[in-house]
Amino acid sequence: MIWRDGVLVSPGAGGVYGERMRGGFRVWDPRRSKVAALAYIDREFEIPEGARVLYLGAANGTTVSHVADYAEVVYAVEFAPRPMQDLLAVASRRTNIVPILADANRPGRYAHLLEPVDLIVQDVSQPHQAAIAVRNRPFLVPRGRLVLMLKARSIDQERPVDEIGAGVTAELGAGGYAVESIRSLVPHHRDHLVILARTAP
């Protein structure tokens, strides 16, 4: 990842959503983006140059636009039509974003658009987040990486976050992932965990 004076940035043309610029780079705010928060918390985390990324839950395309500054191509899946309008506007100026209007629960609906990817970033507000990650696992190359932004409150309103995280970790393990780490996104995002995993051989 690229840092300028301790601030995470991404290389690309600015003005996507009113982000600040620093030395010609776009400032990537950890309070607005969970992927940026992950980079602040885990300084080892990298989006490798030339990476092919599948982004589930692309929303308005703010985080996607930063990921696309690093990656070769981002397949951006979003289910809701309203945010997709914004995502299309972002994609019209970043030709390495492939916008896909589809439900991440049903990868069969967009499988024919994809190629094998190195990295899946998942940020969906759904109760079955582990199942979604498992269903999209076939798209990963061997030893491909999963970054799962776990929105604990979409799974259960009351149980402790760690307990919810343990449940999801177990489900991922059963679904063919080897979980490498599980961290909290506090102080940047409340009630969110980030799970890093690789496809098990």
Added chain:
Amino acid sequence: MTRRYWWGEIGKDGTCTPAPVDGAAALARLATLETPMESWVPAPWEATAACGGFADRAEYLARLHRLAARLAAAGVADALQRPDIELARMVRALDGLDEAINLLTERAVEWHATRDPGFTRKFSSMPARRLVPLLAVRAKGPLRALLAEIEALAASRAALAKDVTRAANRVLPNCSALVGGLVAARLLAAAGSLDALARLPGSGIQVLGARTALFSHIRSGTPPPKHGLVFQHRRVHNAPPGRRGRVARVLASRLAIAARIDRFRGEADAVFIEVANARIDGVLE
């Protein structure tokens, strides 16, 4: 088994049939494709070479980008350019107008009271639509302009309410026949879409619009709400207090059926409406 990709299809024997990659034909093909994931075989872009393919990876990505953007835009248009979605947004605009008119009227009356010491509280019990023209005659300057704006807003509110009723009669013919266009449209807006309304059970329709009371019931065991938006229908609010709950429940159960007829048949069913209305009126006897 034939493997289907956006750029072509690879048959059992490995031969490749190219597919259209732009234009209406490509969109129509992709809109219906569904791959069973158990048999999905990843195709690296180099595999496209068997199909005549693309000059290089840049061209592959550029083509895919353009096609995917068109496909997504068509999907967005399908999802948003629908009469039920427009009706729901009209209802929201109507509610916005009501809020604005009430707020501005309150502010204008307070302002007027400082200028006219003879202004008494008896005016405050007068409905805004009569009070505002009355004040407009006496007021001067910016206050008068503000009052004129309120009157103009009230006029567009009245026109919009008529439009909403008319659109509801078209989009929700059966629901409208039971509770009137305006209430039917409000139910639709609360559910979000005709699909969502048609999927709701009667018990859900009964408490649409009573979210606060419902969650307070679930969380802390306060009495459950008897009615939400359906209260705005005359047969509910005119019913004697002891029967309102029962009327609301029976009405809501018929509305659930009506919403499904509206969603899946889209036209008024005279027999259903007559039987349903008789059943609802039966509760009141």
